Amino acid sequence: MLYHEAAHGFNASIEFRVSMPRDDFALLLDNLHAGLTPTLVTVGLQWDFRDKDGPLAFDAPDGSETLWRNTKEENQRVGIKFVEFHYRLIGEDDFGDVFGEDAKPSTVKASIDAASAAIVAKLDGWEKAFVKSVTAIGVAIAIAAVIFGFLHR
Numbered sequence: 001m002l003y004h005e006a007a008h009g010f011n012a013s014i015e016f017r018v019s020m021p022r023d024d025f026a027l028l029l030d031n032l033h034a035g036l037t038p039t040l041v042t043v044g045l046q047w048d049f050r051d052k053d054g055p056l057a058f059d060a061p062d063g064s065e066t067l068w069r070n071t072k073e074e075n076q077r078v079g080i081k082f083v084e085f086h087y088r089l090i091g092e093d094d095f096g097d098v099f100g101e102d103a104k105p106s107t108v109k110a111s112i113d114a115a116s117a118a119i120v121a122k123l124d125g126w127e128k129a130f131v132k133s134v135t136a137i138g139v140a141i142a143i144a145a146v147i148f149g150f151l152h153r
Contacts, residue, residue, distance in 0.1 A: 001045060001078045003070040016043060018083050028085065035114020040086040046079030 006012040020028075031037070047056045055075035059067035069075045 001043070001080055003068070003076045016080065016083075018080055020083075031087070033118060035118070036087060038085040039088045042082075042084040042086065044081040044083070046081045 002015045002017065004010075004013045004015060045056065047054050049056070049058065055069055055072075055078050057067045057069065059065040068078075
């Protein structure tokens, strides 16, 4: 995780850089192509909450707020321990408290509909390719028959 200060007309930002094994990335892409998007992404950071001089600290007395001391250059980077993708397959959660009133997870029906649409589109493409192939083969056979007929007169 990297902090970028506001500069040259750009707002301050937080950047996450994570690499993952190819097979895990392929699974994520398969889910996205099927229309199944994560309903929640959790990023675990590498830091010791007991370190009073570390880059992160709990700010509120009840520990509900986290303070990032990113004004020091050595604290502008925090290692990432893990990234988790959460999928809600059945039922609905109320994410309104955390992410706003309009935030709702994708439903099973929406995911199945998206996957079905992708499959139908793929089959439609294959059908068109098959029809073109059969037509081309039919035309080639007809031309060959005409040529064969002229040659054997």
